[in-house]
Amino acid sequence: MRSNQKRTYSYWFYLPAGVIYGVIFMVPTVIAFYFAFTRWTLFESEFIGLDNFRQFFAEQSLRIGLRNTLIYAVVTSGLKVVLGMLLAILLTAPIRSRGFLRSVVFFPVLVSTVAVGITFSVLLQPDFGLVATMLGSVGITSPDWLGDPRTALLSVALVDVWKGVGLATVIYMAGILSISKDYYEAVDVDGGGMWTKFWNVTLPLSRPATFTVILLSLIGGLRSFDLIWTMTGGGPGFSSDVIASIIYKQYQAGFFGLATAGNVVLFILVSLIVFPLFRYFNSREVEA
Known part of the structure:
Protein backbone atom coordinates (compact mmCIF):
# COMPACT_ATOMS: atom_id res chain seq x y z
CA MET A 1 0.00 0.00 0.00
CA ARG A 2 2.77 2.41 0.89
CA SER A 3 4.60 1.79 -2.38
CA ASN A 4 1.40 2.47 -4.36
CA GLN A 5 0.85 5.72 -2.48
CA LYS A 6 4.41 6.81 -3.17
CA ARG A 7 4.06 6.00 -6.87
CA THR A 8 0.75 7.91 -7.12
CA TYR A 9 2.18 10.85 -5.23
CA SER A 10 5.15 11.10 -7.59
CA TYR A 11 2.85 11.42 -10.61
CA ILE A 24 0.86 26.50 -24.65
CA PHE A 25 1.23 23.75 -27.27
CA MET A 26 -1.66 21.28 -27.52
CA VAL A 27 -4.59 23.72 -27.38
CA PRO A 28 -3.17 26.13 -30.05
CA THR A 29 -2.27 23.14 -32.24
CA VAL A 30 -5.82 21.76 -32.13
CA ILE A 31 -7.28 25.23 -32.78
CA ALA A 32 -4.90 25.72 -35.74
CA PHE A 33 -5.96 22.40 -37.25
CA TYR A 34 -9.61 23.47 -36.98
CA PHE A 35 -9.08 26.92 -38.51
CA ALA A 36 -7.14 25.33 -41.37
CA PHE A 37 -10.50 24.01 -42.59
CA THR A 38 -12.20 27.40 -42.41
CA ARG A 39 -12.23 30.79 -44.08
CA TRP A 40 -11.81 33.05 -41.09
CA THR A 41 -11.24 36.60 -39.97
CA LEU A 42 -10.86 38.07 -36.51
CA PHE A 43 -14.62 38.16 -36.10
CA GLU A 44 -16.09 35.18 -37.97
CA SER A 45 -15.25 31.87 -39.59
CA GLU A 46 -16.83 29.62 -42.23
CA PHE A 47 -16.09 25.91 -42.55
CA ILE A 48 -14.94 25.13 -46.11
CA GLY A 49 -13.39 21.66 -45.73
CA LEU A 50 -10.23 20.95 -47.71
CA ASP A 51 -10.47 24.02 -49.97
CA ASN A 52 -7.60 25.80 -48.19
CA PHE A 53 -5.30 22.81 -48.68
CA ARG A 54 -6.27 22.45 -52.36
CA GLN A 55 -5.57 26.12 -52.95
CA PHE A 56 -2.31 26.01 -51.02
CA PHE A 57 -0.96 23.08 -53.06
CA ALA A 58 -2.10 24.80 -56.23
CA GLU A 59 0.13 27.79 -55.48
CA GLN A 60 2.77 28.24 -58.19
CA SER A 61 5.48 29.00 -55.66
CA LEU A 62 4.82 25.97 -53.45
CA ARG A 63 7.03 23.52 -55.36
CA ILE A 64 9.87 26.04 -55.41
CA GLY A 65 9.36 26.80 -51.71
CA LEU A 66 9.33 23.10 -50.78
CA ARG A 67 12.51 22.45 -52.76
CA ASN A 68 14.21 25.51 -51.24
CA THR A 69 13.14 24.47 -47.73
CA LEU A 70 14.70 21.01 -48.11
CA ILE A 71 17.89 22.38 -49.71
CA TYR A 72 18.24 25.04 -47.02
CA ALA A 73 17.73 22.52 -44.20
CA VAL A 74 20.19 19.97 -45.62
CA VAL A 75 22.92 22.54 -46.41
CA THR A 76 22.75 24.32 -43.06
CA SER A 77 22.54 21.08 -41.08
CA GLY A 78 25.43 19.45 -42.91
CA LEU A 79 27.73 22.45 -42.55
CA LYS A 80 26.87 22.89 -38.86
CA VAL A 81 27.71 19.25 -38.18
CA VAL A 82 31.06 19.37 -40.00
CA LEU A 83 32.18 22.82 -38.83
CA GLY A 84 30.82 22.27 -35.31
CA MET A 85 32.84 19.08 -34.94
CA LEU A 86 36.06 20.67 -36.31
CA LEU A 87 35.73 23.77 -34.11
CA ALA A 88 34.96 21.65 -31.05
CA ILE A 89 38.09 19.55 -31.61
CA LEU A 90 40.13 22.74 -31.94
CA LEU A 91 38.59 24.43 -28.90
CA THR A 92 39.05 21.39 -26.64
CA ALA A 93 42.72 21.10 -27.57
CA PRO A 94 45.40 22.70 -25.35
CA ILE A 95 45.79 25.93 -27.34
CA ARG A 96 46.44 29.51 -26.27
CA SER A 97 43.48 31.88 -25.75
CA ARG A 98 41.10 28.93 -25.80
CA GLY A 99 38.52 30.67 -23.60
CA PHE A 100 38.53 33.79 -25.78
CA LEU A 101 38.14 31.76 -28.97
CA ARG A 102 35.22 29.86 -27.46
CA SER A 103 33.52 33.17 -26.73
CA VAL A 104 34.14 34.40 -30.27
CA VAL A 105 32.64 31.24 -31.80
CA PHE A 106 29.55 31.33 -29.59
CA PHE A 107 28.95 35.09 -29.84
CA PRO A 108 26.85 35.01 -33.08
CA VAL A 109 24.32 32.74 -31.35
CA LEU A 110 23.52 35.55 -28.91
CA VAL A 111 22.93 38.18 -31.61
CA SER A 112 19.40 38.87 -32.84
CA THR A 113 18.63 37.08 -36.10
CA VAL A 114 17.08 40.22 -37.55
CA ALA A 115 20.19 42.23 -36.67
CA VAL A 116 22.37 39.60 -38.33
CA GLY A 117 20.20 39.67 -41.45
CA ILE A 118 20.31 43.45 -41.75
CA THR A 119 24.07 43.54 -41.15
CA PHE A 120 24.87 40.92 -43.78
CA SER A 121 22.45 42.51 -46.24
CA VAL A 122 24.70 45.57 -46.11
CA LEU A 123 27.96 43.59 -46.12
CA LEU A 124 26.90 41.63 -49.21
CA GLN A 125 25.85 44.64 -51.30
CA PRO A 126 27.51 44.26 -54.74
CA ASP A 127 28.46 47.94 -55.03
CA PHE A 128 29.61 49.18 -51.63
CA GLY A 129 29.50 46.14 -49.35
CA LEU A 130 32.56 45.04 -47.41
CA VAL A 131 32.70 41.70 -49.23
CA GLY A 136 37.63 44.19 -55.64
CA SER A 137 40.97 44.82 -53.91
CA VAL A 138 42.30 41.59 -55.41
CA GLY A 139 40.72 42.16 -58.82
CA ILE A 140 37.60 40.02 -58.42
CA THR A 141 34.18 41.39 -59.34
CA SER A 142 31.69 40.60 -56.62
CA PRO A 143 28.46 38.90 -57.72
CA ASP A 144 25.11 40.18 -56.51
CA TRP A 145 24.92 37.69 -53.66
CA LEU A 146 21.32 38.42 -52.65
CA GLY A 147 20.02 39.74 -55.98
CA ASP A 148 21.05 36.79 -58.15
CA PRO A 149 18.60 33.85 -58.10
CA ARG A 150 21.54 31.43 -58.33
CA THR A 151 23.25 32.65 -55.16
CA ALA A 152 20.51 34.18 -52.98
CA LEU A 153 19.43 31.04 -51.10
CA LEU A 154 22.99 29.76 -50.64
CA SER A 155 24.14 33.16 -49.34
CA VAL A 156 21.44 33.19 -46.67
CA ALA A 157 22.24 29.57 -45.78
CA LEU A 158 25.91 30.44 -45.20
CA VAL A 159 24.92 33.34 -42.95
CA ASP A 160 22.65 30.94 -41.05
CA VAL A 161 25.60 28.58 -40.58
CA TRP A 162 27.79 31.44 -39.31
CA LYS A 163 25.13 32.37 -36.77
CA GLY A 164 24.26 28.85 -35.61
CA VAL A 165 27.54 26.94 -35.72
CA GLY A 166 28.43 28.22 -32.23
CA LEU A 167 25.61 26.20 -30.66
CA ALA A 168 26.66 23.08 -32.57
CA THR A 169 30.23 23.66 -31.36
CA VAL A 170 29.13 23.87 -27.72
CA ILE A 171 27.14 20.64 -28.03
CA TYR A 172 30.12 18.88 -29.60
CA MET A 173 32.47 20.28 -26.95
CA ALA A 174 30.25 18.83 -24.22
CA GLY A 175 30.30 15.46 -25.99
CA ILE A 176 34.07 15.45 -26.53
CA LEU A 177 34.88 16.56 -22.98
CA SER A 178 32.73 13.73 -21.61
CA ILE A 179 34.91 11.11 -23.35
CA SER A 180 37.26 9.40 -20.92
CA LYS A 181 40.95 10.13 -21.49
CA ASP A 182 41.63 6.41 -21.04
CA TYR A 183 40.54 5.81 -24.64
CA TYR A 184 43.05 8.32 -25.99
CA GLU A 185 45.79 6.89 -23.77
CA ALA A 186 45.03 3.42 -25.15
CA VAL A 187 45.50 4.75 -28.69
CA ASP A 188 48.83 6.29 -27.63
CA VAL A 189 49.95 2.94 -26.24
CA ASP A 190 49.06 1.26 -29.55
CA GLY A 191 51.08 3.86 -31.43
CA GLY A 192 48.10 5.59 -33.04
CA GLY A 193 48.17 9.21 -34.15
CA MET A 194 45.70 12.11 -34.21
CA TRP A 195 43.71 10.66 -37.09
CA THR A 196 43.33 7.33 -35.29
CA LYS A 197 42.11 9.12 -32.17
CA PHE A 198 39.56 11.07 -34.19
CA TRP A 199 38.29 8.18 -36.29
CA ASN A 200 38.20 5.47 -33.62
CA VAL A 201 37.48 7.47 -30.46
CA THR A 202 36.17 11.01 -30.95
CA LEU A 203 33.85 10.39 -33.89
CA PRO A 204 32.01 7.28 -32.60
CA LEU A 205 31.83 8.39 -28.96
CA SER A 206 30.46 11.82 -29.88
CA ARG A 207 27.61 10.22 -31.80
CA PRO A 208 24.91 11.46 -29.35
CA ALA A 209 26.15 15.03 -29.89
CA THR A 210 26.01 14.50 -33.66
CA PHE A 211 22.43 13.25 -33.43
CA THR A 212 21.46 16.29 -31.34
CA VAL A 213 23.06 18.75 -33.74
CA ILE A 214 21.44 17.12 -36.77
CA LEU A 215 17.97 17.17 -35.22
CA LEU A 216 18.17 20.74 -33.94
CA SER A 217 19.66 22.02 -37.20
CA LEU A 218 17.08 20.22 -39.34
CA ILE A 219 14.18 21.55 -37.30
CA GLY A 220 15.61 25.06 -37.44
CA GLY A 221 16.29 24.81 -41.17
CA LEU A 222 12.83 23.49 -42.04
CA ARG A 223 11.18 26.25 -39.98
CA SER A 224 13.56 29.04 -41.00
CA PHE A 225 11.92 32.34 -41.84
CA ASP A 226 13.29 35.42 -40.07
CA LEU A 227 16.78 35.42 -41.59
CA ILE A 228 15.49 34.69 -45.09
CA TRP A 229 12.80 37.34 -44.87
CA THR A 230 15.20 39.95 -43.50
CA MET A 231 17.87 39.37 -46.14
CA THR A 232 15.91 38.62 -49.33
CA GLY A 233 12.16 38.69 -48.62
CA GLY A 234 11.99 35.41 -50.52
CA GLY A 235 13.36 37.01 -53.69
CA PRO A 236 14.47 37.66 -56.25
CA GLY A 237 11.25 36.18 -57.60
CA PHE A 238 10.66 32.94 -55.70
CA SER A 239 14.33 31.91 -55.73
CA SER A 240 14.82 32.03 -51.94
CA ASP A 241 11.22 31.49 -50.87
CA VAL A 242 10.68 28.74 -48.32
CA ILE A 243 7.40 27.36 -47.03
CA ALA A 244 7.44 29.69 -44.01
CA SER A 245 7.86 32.79 -46.19
CA ILE A 246 5.06 31.64 -48.50
CA ILE A 247 2.80 31.26 -45.46
CA TYR A 248 3.73 34.75 -44.28
CA LYS A 249 2.87 36.22 -47.67
CA GLN A 250 -0.57 34.62 -47.44
CA TYR A 251 -1.07 36.22 -44.03
CA GLN A 252 -0.03 39.58 -45.45
CA ALA A 253 -2.59 39.22 -48.23
CA GLY A 254 -5.35 38.54 -45.68
CA PHE A 255 -5.84 34.85 -46.54
CA PHE A 256 -5.77 33.72 -42.93
CA GLY A 257 -7.38 30.31 -43.45
CA LEU A 258 -5.05 29.55 -46.36
CA ALA A 259 -2.02 30.58 -44.30
CA THR A 260 -3.18 28.44 -41.37
CA ALA A 261 -3.46 25.47 -43.71
CA GLY A 262 0.12 26.19 -44.79
CA ASN A 263 1.21 26.11 -41.16
CA VAL A 264 -0.44 22.71 -40.76
CA VAL A 265 1.38 21.48 -43.88
CA LEU A 266 4.68 22.75 -42.47
CA PHE A 267 3.97 21.08 -39.10
CA ILE A 268 3.26 17.76 -40.83
CA LEU A 269 6.38 18.08 -43.02
CA VAL A 270 8.64 18.71 -40.02
CA VAL A 286 20.59 1.58 -27.96
CA GLU A 287 22.59 -0.65 -30.32
CA ALA A 288 25.79 1.22 -29.40
Missing part, protein backbone atom coordinates in the same frame (compact mmCIF):
# COMPACT_ATOMS: atom_id res chain seq x y z
CA TRP A 12 1.52 14.73 -9.27
CA PHE A 13 4.87 16.29 -10.11
CA TYR A 14 4.05 15.83 -13.81
CA LEU A 15 0.84 17.85 -13.52
CA PRO A 16 2.25 21.44 -13.70
CA ALA A 17 4.41 20.61 -16.72
CA GLY A 18 1.48 18.79 -18.35
CA VAL A 19 -0.86 21.74 -17.85
CA ILE A 20 1.69 24.22 -19.26
CA TYR A 21 2.41 21.95 -22.23
CA GLY A 22 -1.29 21.51 -22.93
CA VAL A 23 -2.14 25.22 -22.71
CA ALA A 132 32.61 43.42 -52.64
CA THR A 133 35.30 45.87 -51.52
CA MET A 134 37.59 43.05 -50.34
CA LEU A 135 37.11 41.07 -53.55
CA SER A 271 7.02 15.83 -38.12
CA LEU A 272 7.39 13.38 -41.04
CA ILE A 273 11.10 14.16 -41.30
CA VAL A 274 12.10 14.64 -37.66
CA PHE A 275 10.16 11.91 -35.82
CA PRO A 276 11.40 8.95 -37.94
CA LEU A 277 14.92 10.41 -37.74
CA PHE A 278 14.59 10.72 -33.97
CA ARG A 279 13.47 7.08 -33.64
CA TYR A 280 16.33 5.95 -35.88
CA PHE A 281 18.90 7.84 -33.82
CA ASN A 282 17.46 6.42 -30.60
CA SER A 283 17.70 2.89 -31.96
CA ARG A 284 21.32 3.49 -33.00
CA GLU A 285 22.16 4.71 -29.49
Whole structure:
Protein backbone atom coordinates (compact mmCIF):
# COMPACT_ATOMS: atom_id res chain seq x y z
CA MET A 1 0.00 0.00 0.00
CA ARG A 2 2.77 2.41 0.89
CA SER A 3 4.60 1.79 -2.38
CA ASN A 4 1.40 2.47 -4.36
CA GLN A 5 0.85 5.72 -2.48
CA LYS A 6 4.41 6.81 -3.17
CA ARG A 7 4.06 6.00 -6.87
CA THR A 8 0.75 7.91 -7.12
CA TYR A 9 2.18 10.85 -5.23
CA SER A 10 5.15 11.10 -7.59
CA TYR A 11 2.85 11.42 -10.61
CA TRP A 12 1.52 14.73 -9.27
CA PHE A 13 4.87 16.29 -10.11
CA TYR A 14 4.05 15.83 -13.81
CA LEU A 15 0.84 17.85 -13.52
CA PRO A 16 2.25 21.44 -13.70
CA ALA A 17 4.41 20.61 -16.72
CA GLY A 18 1.48 18.79 -18.35
CA VAL A 19 -0.86 21.74 -17.85
CA ILE A 20 1.69 24.22 -19.26
CA TYR A 21 2.41 21.95 -22.23
CA GLY A 22 -1.29 21.51 -22.93
CA VAL A 23 -2.14 25.22 -22.71
CA ILE A 24 0.86 26.50 -24.65
CA PHE A 25 1.23 23.75 -27.27
CA MET A 26 -1.66 21.28 -27.52
CA VAL A 27 -4.59 23.72 -27.38
CA PRO A 28 -3.17 26.13 -30.05
CA THR A 29 -2.27 23.14 -32.24
CA VAL A 30 -5.82 21.76 -32.13
CA ILE A 31 -7.28 25.23 -32.78
CA ALA A 32 -4.90 25.72 -35.74
CA PHE A 33 -5.96 22.40 -37.25
CA TYR A 34 -9.61 23.47 -36.98
CA PHE A 35 -9.08 26.92 -38.51
CA ALA A 36 -7.14 25.33 -41.37
CA PHE A 37 -10.50 24.01 -42.59
CA THR A 38 -12.20 27.40 -42.41
CA ARG A 39 -12.23 30.79 -44.08
CA TRP A 40 -11.81 33.05 -41.09
CA THR A 41 -11.24 36.60 -39.97
CA LEU A 42 -10.86 38.07 -36.51
CA PHE A 43 -14.62 38.16 -36.10
CA GLU A 44 -16.09 35.18 -37.97
CA SER A 45 -15.25 31.87 -39.59
CA GLU A 46 -16.83 29.62 -42.23
CA PHE A 47 -16.09 25.91 -42.55
CA ILE A 48 -14.94 25.13 -46.11
CA GLY A 49 -13.39 21.66 -45.73
CA LEU A 50 -10.23 20.95 -47.71
CA ASP A 51 -10.47 24.02 -49.97
CA ASN A 52 -7.60 25.80 -48.19
CA PHE A 53 -5.30 22.81 -48.68
CA ARG A 54 -6.27 22.45 -52.36
CA GLN A 55 -5.57 26.12 -52.95
CA PHE A 56 -2.31 26.01 -51.02
CA PHE A 57 -0.96 23.08 -53.06
CA ALA A 58 -2.10 24.80 -56.23
CA GLU A 59 0.13 27.79 -55.48
CA GLN A 60 2.77 28.24 -58.19
CA SER A 61 5.48 29.00 -55.66
CA LEU A 62 4.82 25.97 -53.45
CA ARG A 63 7.03 23.52 -55.36
CA ILE A 64 9.87 26.04 -55.41
CA GLY A 65 9.36 26.80 -51.71
CA LEU A 66 9.33 23.10 -50.78
CA ARG A 67 12.51 22.45 -52.76
CA ASN A 68 14.21 25.51 -51.24
CA THR A 69 13.14 24.47 -47.73
CA LEU A 70 14.70 21.01 -48.11
CA ILE A 71 17.89 22.38 -49.71
CA TYR A 72 18.24 25.04 -47.02
CA ALA A 73 17.73 22.52 -44.20
CA VAL A 74 20.19 19.97 -45.62
CA VAL A 75 22.92 22.54 -46.41
CA THR A 76 22.75 24.32 -43.06
CA SER A 77 22.54 21.08 -41.08
CA GLY A 78 25.43 19.45 -42.91
CA LEU A 79 27.73 22.45 -42.55
CA LYS A 80 26.87 22.89 -38.86
CA VAL A 81 27.71 19.25 -38.18
CA VAL A 82 31.06 19.37 -40.00
CA LEU A 83 32.18 22.82 -38.83
CA GLY A 84 30.82 22.27 -35.31
CA MET A 85 32.84 19.08 -34.94
CA LEU A 86 36.06 20.67 -36.31
CA LEU A 87 35.73 23.77 -34.11
CA ALA A 88 34.96 21.65 -31.05
CA ILE A 89 38.09 19.55 -31.61
CA LEU A 90 40.13 22.74 -31.94
CA LEU A 91 38.59 24.43 -28.90
CA THR A 92 39.05 21.39 -26.64
CA ALA A 93 42.72 21.10 -27.57
CA PRO A 94 45.40 22.70 -25.35
CA ILE A 95 45.79 25.93 -27.34
CA ARG A 96 46.44 29.51 -26.27
CA SER A 97 43.48 31.88 -25.75
CA ARG A 98 41.10 28.93 -25.80
CA GLY A 99 38.52 30.67 -23.60
CA PHE A 100 38.53 33.79 -25.78
CA LEU A 101 38.14 31.76 -28.97
CA ARG A 102 35.22 29.86 -27.46
CA SER A 103 33.52 33.17 -26.73
CA VAL A 104 34.14 34.40 -30.27
CA VAL A 105 32.64 31.24 -31.80
CA PHE A 106 29.55 31.33 -29.59
CA PHE A 107 28.95 35.09 -29.84
CA PRO A 108 26.85 35.01 -33.08
CA VAL A 109 24.32 32.74 -31.35
CA LEU A 110 23.52 35.55 -28.91
CA VAL A 111 22.93 38.18 -31.61
CA SER A 112 19.40 38.87 -32.84
CA THR A 113 18.63 37.08 -36.10
CA VAL A 114 17.08 40.22 -37.55
CA ALA A 115 20.19 42.23 -36.67
CA VAL A 116 22.37 39.60 -38.33
CA GLY A 117 20.20 39.67 -41.45
CA ILE A 118 20.31 43.45 -41.75
CA THR A 119 24.07 43.54 -41.15
CA PHE A 120 24.87 40.92 -43.78
CA SER A 121 22.45 42.51 -46.24
CA VAL A 122 24.70 45.57 -46.11
CA LEU A 123 27.96 43.59 -46.12
CA LEU A 124 26.90 41.63 -49.21
CA GLN A 125 25.85 44.64 -51.30
CA PRO A 126 27.51 44.26 -54.74
CA ASP A 127 28.46 47.94 -55.03
CA PHE A 128 29.61 49.18 -51.63
CA GLY A 129 29.50 46.14 -49.35
CA LEU A 130 32.56 45.04 -47.41
CA VAL A 131 32.70 41.70 -49.23
CA ALA A 132 32.61 43.42 -52.64
CA THR A 133 35.30 45.87 -51.52
CA MET A 134 37.59 43.05 -50.34
CA LEU A 135 37.11 41.07 -53.55
CA GLY A 136 37.63 44.19 -55.64
CA SER A 137 40.97 44.82 -53.91
CA VAL A 138 42.30 41.59 -55.41
CA GLY A 139 40.72 42.16 -58.82
CA ILE A 140 37.60 40.02 -58.42
CA THR A 141 34.18 41.39 -59.34
CA SER A 142 31.69 40.60 -56.62
CA PRO A 143 28.46 38.90 -57.72
CA ASP A 144 25.11 40.18 -56.51
CA TRP A 145 24.92 37.69 -53.66
CA LEU A 146 21.32 38.42 -52.65
CA GLY A 147 20.02 39.74 -55.98
CA ASP A 148 21.05 36.79 -58.15
CA PRO A 149 18.60 33.85 -58.10
CA ARG A 150 21.54 31.43 -58.33
CA THR A 151 23.25 32.65 -55.16
CA ALA A 152 20.51 34.18 -52.98
CA LEU A 153 19.43 31.04 -51.10
CA LEU A 154 22.99 29.76 -50.64
CA SER A 155 24.14 33.16 -49.34
CA VAL A 156 21.44 33.19 -46.67
CA ALA A 157 22.24 29.57 -45.78
CA LEU A 158 25.91 30.44 -45.20
CA VAL A 159 24.92 33.34 -42.95
CA ASP A 160 22.65 30.94 -41.05
CA VAL A 161 25.60 28.58 -40.58
CA TRP A 162 27.79 31.44 -39.31
CA LYS A 163 25.13 32.37 -36.77
CA GLY A 164 24.26 28.85 -35.61
CA VAL A 165 27.54 26.94 -35.72
CA GLY A 166 28.43 28.22 -32.23
CA LEU A 167 25.61 26.20 -30.66
CA ALA A 168 26.66 23.08 -32.57
CA THR A 169 30.23 23.66 -31.36
CA VAL A 170 29.13 23.87 -27.72
CA ILE A 171 27.14 20.64 -28.03
CA TYR A 172 30.12 18.88 -29.60
CA MET A 173 32.47 20.28 -26.95
CA ALA A 174 30.25 18.83 -24.22
CA GLY A 175 30.30 15.46 -25.99
CA ILE A 176 34.07 15.45 -26.53
CA LEU A 177 34.88 16.56 -22.98
CA SER A 178 32.73 13.73 -21.61
CA ILE A 179 34.91 11.11 -23.35
CA SER A 180 37.26 9.40 -20.92
CA LYS A 181 40.95 10.13 -21.49
CA ASP A 182 41.63 6.41 -21.04
CA TYR A 183 40.54 5.81 -24.64
CA TYR A 184 43.05 8.32 -25.99
CA GLU A 185 45.79 6.89 -23.77
CA ALA A 186 45.03 3.42 -25.15
CA VAL A 187 45.50 4.75 -28.69
CA ASP A 188 48.83 6.29 -27.63
CA VAL A 189 49.95 2.94 -26.24
CA ASP A 190 49.06 1.26 -29.55
CA GLY A 191 51.08 3.86 -31.43
CA GLY A 192 48.10 5.59 -33.04
CA GLY A 193 48.17 9.21 -34.15
CA MET A 194 45.70 12.11 -34.21
CA TRP A 195 43.71 10.66 -37.09
CA THR A 196 43.33 7.33 -35.29
CA LYS A 197 42.11 9.12 -32.17
CA PHE A 198 39.56 11.07 -34.19
CA TRP A 199 38.29 8.18 -36.29
CA ASN A 200 38.20 5.47 -33.62
CA VAL A 201 37.48 7.47 -30.46
CA THR A 202 36.17 11.01 -30.95
CA LEU A 203 33.85 10.39 -33.89
CA PRO A 204 32.01 7.28 -32.60
CA LEU A 205 31.83 8.39 -28.96
CA SER A 206 30.46 11.82 -29.88
CA ARG A 207 27.61 10.22 -31.80
CA PRO A 208 24.91 11.46 -29.35
CA ALA A 209 26.15 15.03 -29.89
CA THR A 210 26.01 14.50 -33.66
CA PHE A 211 22.43 13.25 -33.43
CA THR A 212 21.46 16.29 -31.34
CA VAL A 213 23.06 18.75 -33.74
CA ILE A 214 21.44 17.12 -36.77
CA LEU A 215 17.97 17.17 -35.22
CA LEU A 216 18.17 20.74 -33.94
CA SER A 217 19.66 22.02 -37.20
CA LEU A 218 17.08 20.22 -39.34
CA ILE A 219 14.18 21.55 -37.30
CA GLY A 220 15.61 25.06 -37.44
CA GLY A 221 16.29 24.81 -41.17
CA LEU A 222 12.83 23.49 -42.04
CA ARG A 223 11.18 26.25 -39.98
CA SER A 224 13.56 29.04 -41.00
CA PHE A 225 11.92 32.34 -41.84
CA ASP A 226 13.29 35.42 -40.07
CA LEU A 227 16.78 35.42 -41.59
CA ILE A 228 15.49 34.69 -45.09
CA TRP A 229 12.80 37.34 -44.87
CA THR A 230 15.20 39.95 -43.50
CA MET A 231 17.87 39.37 -46.14
CA THR A 232 15.91 38.62 -49.33
CA GLY A 233 12.16 38.69 -48.62
CA GLY A 234 11.99 35.41 -50.52
CA GLY A 235 13.36 37.01 -53.69
CA PRO A 236 14.47 37.66 -56.25
CA GLY A 237 11.25 36.18 -57.60
CA PHE A 238 10.66 32.94 -55.70
CA SER A 239 14.33 31.91 -55.73
CA SER A 240 14.82 32.03 -51.94
CA ASP A 241 11.22 31.49 -50.87
CA VAL A 242 10.68 28.74 -48.32
CA ILE A 243 7.40 27.36 -47.03
CA ALA A 244 7.44 29.69 -44.01
CA SER A 245 7.86 32.79 -46.19
CA ILE A 246 5.06 31.64 -48.50
CA ILE A 247 2.80 31.26 -45.46
CA TYR A 248 3.73 34.75 -44.28
CA LYS A 249 2.87 36.22 -47.67
CA GLN A 250 -0.57 34.62 -47.44
CA TYR A 251 -1.07 36.22 -44.03
CA GLN A 252 -0.03 39.58 -45.45
CA ALA A 253 -2.59 39.22 -48.23
CA GLY A 254 -5.35 38.54 -45.68
CA PHE A 255 -5.84 34.85 -46.54
CA PHE A 256 -5.77 33.72 -42.93
CA GLY A 257 -7.38 30.31 -43.45
CA LEU A 258 -5.05 29.55 -46.36
CA ALA A 259 -2.02 30.58 -44.30
CA THR A 260 -3.18 28.44 -41.37
CA ALA A 261 -3.46 25.47 -43.71
CA GLY A 262 0.12 26.19 -44.79
CA ASN A 263 1.21 26.11 -41.16
CA VAL A 264 -0.44 22.71 -40.76
CA VAL A 265 1.38 21.48 -43.88
CA LEU A 266 4.68 22.75 -42.47
CA PHE A 267 3.97 21.08 -39.10
CA ILE A 268 3.26 17.76 -40.83
CA LEU A 269 6.38 18.08 -43.02
CA VAL A 270 8.64 18.71 -40.02
CA SER A 271 7.02 15.83 -38.12
CA LEU A 272 7.39 13.38 -41.04
CA ILE A 273 11.10 14.16 -41.30
CA VAL A 274 12.10 14.64 -37.66
CA PHE A 275 10.16 11.91 -35.82
CA PRO A 276 11.40 8.95 -37.94
CA LEU A 277 14.92 10.41 -37.74
CA PHE A 278 14.59 10.72 -33.97
CA ARG A 279 13.47 7.08 -33.64
CA TYR A 280 16.33 5.95 -35.88
CA PHE A 281 18.90 7.84 -33.82
CA ASN A 282 17.46 6.42 -30.60
CA SER A 283 17.70 2.89 -31.96
CA ARG A 284 21.32 3.49 -33.00
CA GLU A 285 22.16 4.71 -29.49
CA VAL A 286 20.59 1.58 -27.96
CA GLU A 287 22.59 -0.65 -30.32
CA ALA A 288 25.79 1.22 -29.40
